[in-house]
Amino acid sequence: MLTNAERIARARLVLERRGIAVEDMLAAEVSTSWSRCIETGLKPNAKPQNVALAESELRERRERSGHVRRLALAEMETLYQQIAGSNFLIAFADAEGAVLEAVADHQFGDSDSGRQIVPGTLWSEEIRGTNGLGTSIVAERPLIIHGPEHFFSCYSNVCCMAAPIRNAGGRIVGILDASSDCASRQRHTLALVQMAATHVENGLFAHEMSSHIVLAIHPRAEFLGTISAALVAMDGQGTISAVSSRGASIFAGLQVAPGASFEHLFNESFEKFLARLHGSDQTFLRDTLGSVHAVMWLNRGSANARGKRTFVAENAGLARPRSRLLREPSFVAEDRCVRDALALIAAAVRVNAPILIHGETGSGKEMFARYAHEVSGRRGEFVAINCAALPESLFEAELFGYAAGAFTGAHKNGSRGLIAAADGGTLLLDEVRELPLALQAALLRFLDDHSVRPVGGRSSFTADVQILAATNADLADEVAARRFRSDLLYRLDTVKAIVPPLRARSDFGPAVRFVLARIDPTATISEEAIAQLEKHGWPGNFRELRAVLTRALLAANDMKIGIDEVAALLPSAPMESNELAGYALRGKVTGEVMQEFRRTGGNVSHTARNLSISRNTVYRYLREASKHDPSGVPREDVAPGIP
Numbered sequence: 001m002l003t004n005a006e007r008i009a010r011a012r013l014v015l016e017r018r019g020i021a022v023e024d025m026l027a028a029e030v031s032t033s034w035s036r037c038i039e040t041g042l043k044p045n046a047k048p049q050n051v052a053l054a055e056s057e058l059r060e061r062r063e064r065s066g067h068v069r070r071l072a073l074a075e076m077e078t079l080y081q082q083i084a085g086s087n088f089l090i091a092f093a094d095a096e097g098a099v100l101e102a103v104a105d106h107q108f109g110d111s112d113s114g115r116q117i118v119p120g121t122l123w124s125e126e127i128r129g130t131n132g133l134g135t136s137i138v139a140e141r142p143l144i145i146h147g148p149e150h151f152f153s154c155y156s157n158v159c160c161m162a163a164p165i166r167n168a169g170g171r172i173v174g175i176l177d178a179s180s181d182c183a184s185r186q187r188h189t190l191a192l193v194q195m196a197a198t199h200v201e202n203g204l205f206a207h208e209m210s211s212h213i214v215l216a217i218h219p220r221a222e223f224l225g226t227i228s229a230a231l232v233a234m235d236g237q238g239t240i241s242a243v244s245s246r247g248a249s250i251f252a253g254l255q256v257a258p259g260a261s262f263e264h265l266f267n268e269s270f271e272k273f274l275a276r277l278h279g280s281d282q283t284f285l286r287d288t289l290g291s292v293h294a295v296m297w298l299n300r301g302s303a304n305a306r307g308k309r310t311f312v313a314e315n316a317g318l319a320r321p322r323s324r325l326l327r328e329p330s331f332v333a334e335d336r337c338v339r340d341a342l343a344l345i346a347a348a349v350r351v352n353a354p355i356l357i358h359g360e361t362g363s364g365k366e367m368f369a370r371y372a373h374e375v376s377g378r379r380g381e382f383v384a385i386n387c388a389a390l391p392e393s394l395f396e397a398e399l400f401g402y403a404a405g406a407f408t409g410a411h412k413n414g415s416r417g418l419i420a421a422a423d424g425g426t427l428l429l430d431e432v433r434e435l436p437l438a439l440q441a442a443l444l445r446f447l448d449d450h451s452v453r454p455v456g457g458r459s460s461f462t463a464d465v466q467i468l469a470a471t472n473a474d475l476a477d478e479v480a481a482r483r484f485r486s487d488l489l490y491r492l493d494t495v496k497a498i499v500p501p502l503r504a505r506s507d508f509g510p511a512v513r514f515v516l517a518r519i520d521p522t523a524t525i526s527e528e529a530i531a532q533l534e535k536h537g538w539p540g541n542f543r544e545l546r547a548v549l550t551r552a553l554l555a556a557n558d559m560k561i562g563i564d565e566v567a568a569l570l571p572s573a574p575m576e577s578n579e580l581a582g583y584a585l586r587g588k589v590t591g592e593v594m595q596e597f598r599r600t601g602g603n604v605s606h607t608a609r610n611l612s613i614s615r616n617t618v619y620r621y622l623r624e625a626s627k628h629d630p631s632g633v634p635r636e637d638v639a640p641g642i643p
Contacts, residue, residue: 015151029143030130042151068204075176088180089102091117097124097128099123113179130152142194160177176193192347195227198245215232221294229296231244238263239260239262240256240262282297283295329371330374336506341499356468358471359498361472369470378466380423380424386431419465447491472605475493512549525560526562529563
């Protein structure tokens, strides 16, 4: 069976040799676009026209785009910060494919492709062939056009991800595009571009509907201030004026369109609803199909119920604080995988999605969790729970709190619980694999409705909490072993952020200097010493690095760590006697470890668990095996960075 890349390559060959688009080898949007390009008379091996607007026309189009351009510029800055340093260009174009604004990393901006995507250039499909920006306009949906999917061969090394921007009436008024070379493509970029486009749409919706009542509607109240909510604009008599694109999914099965009446959608009169809405910041509505929705009046306070005054909804409930995504982490994050994970986290907290942070012990999972709390803009506390540290018998009471006298030894006044302590903030469930099965069911219920009922209590309350979970385990394996609930994994794994191990990071040098500065700001380390440290496997990651640097600093003269100090510390310490029990000879041990390592598909954690030894010991044997029989231990089996 051909891979997707092979199918595209064959389709490309047919296109260039015979001028035909082979439909069954391409995505529907791509094959249809290629056919349009062929009908237009474009030639795939030709050089496309580099058409550009005159400066005067560019200024005119910028002025004509008005508010959507200003909103797009703000989102472009945020988006650029999210993917900065990853060889990208971000562009905003009008509905005709004319690039009005662009910002790029120097590397891509200076490339042949980057120099063609500048303000004033036209990227409509008729001129540039199949491309993310132009084809997204025609298809009227977000698209990725990757490498050879471009019609013109000269763009085969470029990946374009674009999302259209619609006004309150549903008409496309602009396009956001992120382009890079194919090697720098990041899997989350299209999602980030789509989210940025939705933020622009919501801001534009509020601006255009400022003289109407603008409501945010979602089945769950905690999502009312996010891009997941539908926006509905009504006049003073309850007639719908406009519905945002999210409305189609929120009101599935209902005919929601401009001109429909409030009573056509909801089981309540418009007058009664307004009376209720005036009494609180948000309320609930039941639609005519029986579904209940949370509702918030976004431009509340700027008009009366009859719409006699002008509403001001420019940013009400829509625009998040600019600093939320622009803030740099307080730790080293120069590695591309780290930046990618942080960008994903920053995007996820915007919609309050649960985040699963996965990484080896000591790799910095809690730092990522604290970063999530910082960029979320939440004013509540960051509360971390070590699921392995609490006794199972007390876990539910610690998590959900308990009423006075709920059990023997309970505090006379009861306890709020850790979830309540994190209300309005962030809750980290560290080592979530260790969460008892009974508590997994309770946590799942909380994730469904955010309702908390203390142990022994008679009433419950709702907690607004950003949920984070961290683990070094493969939770899918835990599910297979029936130690972890599959339904809980699906909820926690809504967004997964991968924390790379220290040995695999490209910013190893800056990481060493960062850790050393935390130990003693006056200490220094030579480049030779860093190079020597980089050869180590670092199974303990940052925790191990801190210990090694501390010992090296104690042995150094004048607070300067050189290669002699680190070289003396890198040889592995003698293995624990209990780990050697049952093994007679070192050669036999190495052989059994290697056999199990290969049987588990090269999984260090599973090898350690199955042999009842530590992961550090597995790493030591892998290094030992590679020294004595390099041909028998492929480098990819040993894992990156193990000497």
